[in-house]
Amino acid sequence: MSALQDLVTDVAAVPATPTKSLRLGMLASLAVLLLLLGAPLLLKSFVIFQITMVLIYAIAILGLNILTGGSGQVSLGHSAFYAIGAYSSAILIEHYDVHYGLTLPVAGVVCFAFGFLFGLPALRLSGVYLALATFALAIAMPQLLKLSVFERWTGGVQGLVVTKPDAPFGLPISQDVWLYGVTLAIALAVYLTAVNLLTSRSGRAMMAIRDNEIAACAMGVDVALYKTLAFGISAGITGVAGGLGAIAVQFVAPDSYTIQLAIALFVGMVVGGVGWLPGSLVGAGFIVFVPNLAEGISKGLSGAVFGVILILVIFLAPHGARQIATRVQHWMHRLRSK
Amino acid sequence: MELLGNQILAGVATGAIYACMALAVVMIFQAIDQLNFAQGEMAMLSTFVGWQLMQWGVPYWGAFALTLLLSFAGGVAIERLLFKPLADAPILTHVAGFIALLAILNSVAGQTWDFTIKQFPTPFGWSPFLGSKLISTHQAGMIGVTLVLLALLYGFFQFTRIGLAMRAAASMPESARLVGINTSWMVALGWGMASAIGAIAGMLIAPVVFLEPNMMGGVLIYGFAAAVLGGLSSPLGAVVGGFLVGVFENLAGTYIPGVGNELKLPIALALIVTVLVLRPHGLFGRAVVKRV
Structure with missing residues (x-):
């Protein structure tokens, strides 16, 4: 664990920034937000879908980041919580006709419970x-979802098809754009909550641990208490992302939530910078776009290209990304003082 | 009763492979305190190298020896190029490094030899072993090779200077450095040996699961389970753990109703979590005492 401590004591997760750089950070965040808000006006619907996925993964990575960056616990198993969230949403929508907006909090609560329970042995x-233990969880999850006992709800190997919601009140926008807006709003809310959580008393307790x-x-x-709580909150946030993911992809199946997904989330967190919440968005962009880029460079060797980039x-x-941002x-600071 | 005996023997035979993988995992864990998530992929690539040599007309044992040498060199090269510079990096960076290695090796193997499954020859044949119907000569060979390997490793670590140096470098790097041991090269040596042991495991299991780039995925998980069960700091524990996991897997699949093939993997994983929670240092490992 000492190695992890070295990393995180190097740069505090939520550093006490001087006002000047705080303003810079604010400006950067506002610019990103404006870009994201303006995106639907300029881009094709497939790109919108991709950015929606980036935001969804960003929420999931944010969840992981609270666990690893916040409380210092490593997880290679967050695909499991993502899967539970996705299935909770899908089952509620398809079998019980619940409004999709209501299924997301349910997915979050269900995953919070699972995460809290898994956090107990993880203590x-x-x-x-x-x-290793979380790696095991990620590997086991697709097999557990395929179990015939749950097949009545989960649809077994075939999975479930989820209907995509229409824009409400007869708004003249496509389903993709509406879902993008919903995702953006949720991502913002989760981000603000997470920032506040980490600067709160509980967040400081986690970082002290x-x-x-x-x-x-x-x-x-x-x-x-705080370690299991961190596990629960982290799983809950990732579960909300899973629920959103199910709605966006319109499909859940056990093999969409393999260890590959857990690895992707982990890689996204490392690329974005552990403990730096805005990095989650960068990391999510990395795991969505870099595999495509790698495939563009060489179809057969895309895995190798991805590995080399990593x-x-x-x-x-x-x-x-945190390191680049700090640099x-x-x-900027030096330029200004000259 | 015959079914029970049969299942236990078959379990011991597959357990031999898990034992080899666990040994490889333990070698690297000893050297750098990390779990090599790319171990399976390294073994798979070695097996492909062996297969390629045989395609070129090298006889089995020649190819076997050559593959071990090449794997050893490859393991050392990976350590020197990729993981030596990361030596002081946090665990998260290490895991990311292993993942990158895994992606690269898998994709390179798939590109070079494609994803169709290939037959891999066995030097032991498939006839019944000593006239018994229970296990084949190949399975007996797997068990034999594993036991010989364990004996060789024991001899190496117990009776050679360099084995002693490696043990010293693993248990107390700083003191080892003070008495003149080149600890950095001891780590590289550990990587080379782990890679060669993985190659043995790959070449022994390939006749059973067939050769393809994803063949070691499941085996590695069982290897982890075996290493954890035996204790990550003990080579003997890794081998015993391997046999136990093999037998346990087979018996659970046969006798616990509803476990069939689909639940075999989650059972191995439940085993990992249970052992880690109840006895984190495994059956044979030494408990780590943390100084406050």
Whole structure:
């Protein structure tokens, strides 16, 4: 675990930024937000769908980031929570005719419960051991979803088809654009909540555990409670993303939620910068667009190209997008003081 | 009763492969305290190299030896190029590095040899072993090779200078460096040995599961389960764990109703989680005491 501590004590997860760079960060966030808001006016519907997926993955990675960046627990199994969220939404919509907007909070609560429960045995594990246990969870999930016992609800290997919601009130926009808007709103809400969570008392307790569990315990932080809580919250957020994902893709099947997805989420978090919440969006963009890019470079060797790009990222910017952002901030600062 | 014996023996035979994979995992865990998630892919690539050599007309044992040498060199090269520079990086970076390696090897193998399954020859044949109907000569060969490998490793670590140096570098790197051991090369050596052991596992299992780029996925999970069960710091534990997991997998698949093939994998995973929670250092590993 000490290695992880090195990383996170290097740059605080939510650093106390001086006002000037805070303004810079605000400006950058506003620019990104404006771009995202303006996107539907300019882009084709397939690209809109892709950006919707980027936002959905960004929410999932944000969830993972709260766990790893916030409380210092590693997870290679977040595809499992994503899958549970997706299936909760799909089953409620298709079997019980629940309004899709209502299924998302349900997906979040269900995943919170699962994450909280998984967090209990995970309390005894750390570092590579936790990585292995969560890896096991991710591998097991597709098999569990295929079980014949649940087939009445899950549709077994064939999965479930989900109907895509129309825009309400007869708004003159396509389903894709409406879903994009919904996703953007939810992503924003989740992001703001997460930022506030990490700067709150609970967030500081989690980060204290991450940096030094024993010291945190000595200060009176309830280590077990906050660690499991972090697992629950993280799983809940990822579950909401899963539910959104199911609605966007219009389909859930066990083999959409394999270890590949867990690895993708993990890679997205590392690329974006562990513990840096805006990095989640960068990481999500990476896992959606870089495989396409790799396939464009060489169809047969796309995996190799992806691997090489990933290695380059690890070597050149081990702290991911956060490192680049910090560097840019430094340059801006120097330019201005000249 | 015959069914029980049969299942146990078959379990021991597949367990031999899990034991080899677990040994490879343990070798690298000893060297750098990380789990090599790309171990299966490394073994798969080695097996393809062996297959290619045989296609070129090299006889089985010649190809076998040559593959081990090449795998050893490959393992050392991977450590030098990719993981030595990352030595002080956090665990997350390591995991990402392993994932990148996995993606590269899988895609390169698929591109070079394509994804159709291939037959891999066995030097032991498939006739009944010693006239018994229970196991074939190939399965007996797998068990034999694993046991010989374990004995060789034991001898190497116990009775050679370099084995002693590797143990020293693994348990106390700083003190080892002070007495003049080149710990950095000991790590590379561990990688090379892990890669060669993985190659053995790959070449032994390939006649059973057939050769293709994704053949080691499931095997690696069982290898992890075996390594965790035996204790990640103990080579002997890895082998015992491998046999136990093999037998357990077969018996659970046969006797627990509703477990069939579809639930075999989740059972291995439940095993991993249970062992980690109840006894994190495994059956034979030494418990790590954390200093406050």
